[in-house]
Amino acid sequence: MTTDLTTRLGKIVGSRFVSGEAEERYLYSMDPGTMPAAAPDAVVMPANTDEVQLIVQLANELKVPIVPMGAGLVLSGLTRALKGGIIVDMKRMNHIIEVNPISRYAVVEGGASQGMLKAYLKKHYPQLKHSMPDAPPIATMAGNVCIHGSGHLSVLGGSHSDMLTGMEVVLPFGEVIKTGSCSVSGKWFGRSPLPDLSGLFVGWAGTTGIVTKLGIKLFPNYKHNDVLIFVAEDADLMPEIISQLTSTQVAEGMTPWMSPKPAWAKGFLHINIAYGAHTKKELTFKRNLLQASVREHIDRKIAGFLPLPPPQKGRFLQIPSPDLARFADLRKGGGFEYVGAMMAIEHFPEAYRTGLEIAEKFNVAYSLGARIIGAGHCMMFFFAYAFNRADAEDVKRASDALEATNAAALKIGGIPWKAEQPAQQQIIDKMDSGTFSLMNRIRSVLDPNQVMNPGNWEI
Amino acid sequence: MNCETIDCLMKCQYLSFADIAEAREEKLKINDGKDSRVLEQCLTCYACQEYCPYDNNPFYLLVERQEEKGILPAPKPIIEEQLRMMAPKGRITKQAVSGPVVDMCAFPMLTGCVRGKLFEGASTIVGMDVFCNIMWLHFAKNSTIRQRVPQMIDNIMSFYLADSGTNELVCFHDECYGTYTSVADAYGVEVPFKPIHQFDYINQRLNDLADAVKPINAKIVYQRPCSNRLVPRTDQVLDEIFEKIRAQRVPRKYDRENALCCGGVPRAHQRDELADELVEKNIKDMLSVGATYCVFNCPFCMATLGQEVAEQGLMPILVSDLVQIALGE
Numbered sequence: 001m002t003t004d005l006t007t008r009l010g011k012i013v014g015s016r017f018v019s020g021e022a023e024e025r026y027l028y029s030m031d032p033g034t035m036p037a038a039a040p041d042a043v044v045m046p047a048n049t050d051e052v053q054l055i056v057q058l059a060n061e062l063k064v065p066i067v068p069m070g071a072g073l074v075l076s077g078l079t080r081a082l083k084g085g086i087i088v089d090m091k092r093m094n095h096i097i098e099v100n101p102i103s104r105y106a107v108v109e110g111g112a113s114q115g116m117l118k119a120y121l122k123k124h125y126p127q128l129k130h131s132m133p134d135a136p137p138i139a140t141m142a143g144n145v146c147i148h149g150s151g152h153l154s155v156l157g158g159s160h161s162d163m164l165t166g167m168e169v170v171l172p173f174g175e176v177i178k179t180g181s182c183s184v185s186g187k188w189f190g191r192s193p194l195p196d197l198s199g200l201f202v203g204w205a206g207t208t209g210i211v212t213k214l215g216i217k218l219f220p221n222y223k224h225n226d227v228l229i230f231v232a233e234d235a236d237l238m239p240e241i242i243s244q245l246t247s248t249q250v251a252e253g254m255t256p257w258m259s260p261k262p263a264w265a266k267g268f269l270h271i272n273i274a275y276g277a278h279t280k281k282e283l284t285f286k287r288n289l290l291q292a293s294v295r296e297h298i299d300r301k302i303a304g305f306l307p308l309p310p311p312q313k314g315r316f317l318q319i320p321s322p323d324l325a326r327f328a329d330l331r332k333g334g335g336f337e338y339v340g341a342m343m344a345i346e347h348f349p350e351a352y353r354t355g356l357e358i359a360e361k362f363n364v365a366y367s368l369g370a371r372i373i374g375a376g377h378c379m380m381f382f383f384a385y386a387f388n389r390a391d392a393e394d395v396k397r398a399s400d401a402l403e404a405t406n407a408a409a410l411k412i413g414g415i416p417w418k419a420e421q422p423a424q425q426q427i428i429d430k431m432d433s434g435t436f437s438l439m440n441r442i443r444s445v446l447d448p449n450q451v452m453n454p455g456n457w458e459i
Numbered sequence: 460m461n462c463e464t465i466d467c468l469m470k471c472q473y474l475s476f477a478d479i480a481e482a483r484e485e486k487l488k489i490n491d492g493k494d495s496r497v498l499e500q501c502l503t504c505y506a507c508q509e510y511c512p513y514d515n516n517p518f519y520l521l522v523e524r525q526e527e528k529g530i531l532p533a534p535k536p537i538i539e540e541q542l543r544m545m546a547p548k549g550r551i552t553k554q555a556v557s558g559p560v561v562d563m564c565a566f567p568m569l570t571g572c573v574r575g576k577l578f579e580g581a582s583t584i585v586g587m588d589v590f591c592n593i594m595w596l597h598f599a600k601n602s603t604i605r606q607r608v609p610q611m612i613d614n615i616m617s618f619y620l621a622d623s624g625t626n627e628l629v630c631f632h633d634e635c636y637g638t639y640t641s642v643a644d645a646y647g648v649e650v651p652f653k654p655i656h657q658f659d660y661i662n663q664r665l666n667d668l669a670d671a672v673k674p675i676n677a678k679i680v681y682q683r684p685c686s687n688r689l690v691p692r693t694d695q696v697l698d699e700i701f702e703k704i705r706a707q708r709v710p711r712k713y714d715r716e717n718a719l720c721c722g723g724v725p726r727a728h729q730r731d732e733l734a735d736e737l738v739e740k741n742i743k744d745m746l747s748v749g750a751t752y753c754v755f756n757c758p759f760c761m762a763t764l765g766q767e768v769a770e771q772g773l774m775p776i777l778v779s780d781l782v783q784i785a786l787g788e
Contacts, residue, residue: 231534231536231537233535233536233539264540264544265540268536268539284735287731288731291729291731297534298534298729301531301534301535303534304533304534304537305537305726305729305731307537307723307727309723309762309763310763310766311762311765312762
């Protein structure tokens with residue numbers, strides 16, 4: 001069957017861009033996280049929407065599962081072929097199709113990477129930028145939007161799915177559809193005022209279609225940029241501090257972090273606050289607003305801004321941040337995964353304490369933190385664990401810690417983000433039954449042959 | 460109190476007193492261990508040490524009182540976290556050094572400055588295990604100075620100088636020299652080696668290298684750091700250095716005894732708007748005299764002001780680097 005499958009896929013994309021060989025099947029069977037391997041029968045790299053459409057039609061004809069994949073960096077195993085079939089690697093569809101500098105959006109193909117868009121904007125539209133996740137630059141924009149990712153402009157613009165302005169999608173049965181303004185107008189400016197069909201493809205773990213194009217919002221790229229680091233000792237203060245800092249609405253990104261490494265940081269709660277401005281005067285004004293918002297804590301001497309001379313700020317202004325990558329290599333062996341749980345800001349203290357307890361219980365190397373979404377509307381609180389992939393016991397410890405963290409996050413009132421298969425089960429267990437029923441009805445309509453990334457969002 | 464001038468407070472650039480009577484009253488409160496607004500508002504610029512005509516230690520006493528009373532110049536987490544950052548790491552190992560041994564304190568990024576004919580044959584020592592710890596004067600942590608400085612001195616001796624055949628330590632930074640002279644003297648800490656201020660070292664080397672000097676022939680402005688207040692004699696040595704390399708230290712309002720804080724410490728004290736004002740005053744003053752170089756000896760001052768200075772068209776440079784230019788290096 002594999003030979004037949006690869007032969008037929010080869011006729012669609014060319015033989016160079018399909019493989020059923022053991023090496024490729026092995027490489028595509030896992031991501032850098034803790035989820036066990038699940039190998040596909042074949043891997044294919046389409047070059048355009050037509051080829052994606054033909055691949056999906058073939059999968060339906062053969063009743064073979066199909067798994068869309070960007071860079072495969074989700075860490076929670078969402079691009080593993082849980083029931084075999086075809087992994088559709090989108091990396092060849094990496095073109096920047098359009099940049100609209102006035103309405104500030106870009107239209108890119110489904111495999112275009114964060115790094116490519118950043119480089120393209122720097123060269124052609126230096127006055128613009130997009131929100132980058134703290135992921136390797138090869139991470140795709142479509143993948144990140146589809147998992148409700150977030151990035152360094154998420155205080156300014158919300159989660160990356162909030163920055164989505166429209167999509168072109170190949171549905172599970174092979175039809176090509178558009179969502180958002182591009183479905184009516186030639187412009188990709190937004191999702192209103194139409195029924196918001198983009199929601200059919202965001203957060204679904206690739207079970208409802210393959211995104212071949214998407215529009216995303218762009219933002220002003222400031223000439224002057226700065227970062228402040230606020231430091232506190234009392235976790236119970238953090239919701240109020242975050243609320244106060246975001247109330248100024250001048251920060252572009254805010255990332256609390258709590259880590260035992262370096263040793264001087266252990267026990268302190270930090271918030272990196274990034275902001276920018278067109279002029280120095282405006283930058284100073286924004287800084288003053290931020291500082292004034294938390295002045296009461298400063299005056300009580302219980303929290304304050306870490307003094308950072310200008311040369312020391314560069315590291316904290318790097319996009320994407322190198323700190324998570326450093327942490328990922330804390331335990332030699334390169335294993336790294338985290339539970340990111342979306343939750344209300346007021347759960348910060350409980351999430352922090354829970355993270356410390358779990359790290360101690362499972363004896364895992366940890367880093368805790370959060371990314372604030374919107375003007376303090378919610379946060380993605382992360383519990384990150386590093387492990388040595390070559391050490392089975394270490395992997396098991398991290399995996400157990402992740403499972404316990406998912407359960408704890410749900411108990412707190414959070415929802416595991418880009419949940420791996422076991423965490424999806426935990427979410428479904430807690431989900432309103434009507435909601436899950438509707439999800440199943442939508443999927444049965446869109447995907448009658450159940451070919452799209454099966455094994456996800458299922459009981 | 461017999462002091463007639465109360466210069467320590469009357470000359471302060473950051474606090475105002477209605478008259479000498481008020482200054483005297485505040486000073487008496489400090490001396491007597493009572494509450495004083497000075498303890499709350501002090502910028503910790505060290506200048507009162509220099510202003511005192513009797514060579515007393517008004518600044519050390521002030522910091523002592525701040526700590527006794529639990530008056531924190533900066534928020535507690537900021538102080539506590541920095542205390543940990545700058546703590547001795549215990550990673551020091553014995554290293555063979557030979558004279559001149561240059562103490563680079565906590566500035567490993569500056570060890571490259573110790574090069575060429577100026578520092579021929581020099582060894583450097585650097586790191587948190589030899590950090591002079593004088594910075595805690597800015598944070599009401601005299602106790603940390605008392606605790607850590609003897610350990611640093613012991614580290615310098617036992618890991619470096621004891622087997623080196625030299626008893627001299629060239630202090631690259633005013634802070635180290637101030638610690639091993641002024642602070643050690645005031646706090647009763649024994650210093651078994653001979654601290655040499657970088658300016659004294661450079662001045663002597665320029666005598667040896669006089670033939671190699673190519674005059675700079677440029678106007679410079681100097682940003683005098685707070686820690687030089689502890690060792691004002693060395694400011695005259697700096698003049699001799701500038702004279703030898705033909706760098707004209709242009710008089711400006713905020714130099715010498717009237718030097719103005721670079722703004723770095725007020726930022727740590729969460730007084731950014733004051734820091735902005737100090738930066739602006741300093742730079743405006745520098746620009747008004749038409750200099751080419753802005754010369755620093757304090758790495759922290761340079762980190763704080765350097766970028767702004769450069770953006771305004773002045774070249775920020777350390778004293779040692781300026782001298783090395785004059786030596787054709």
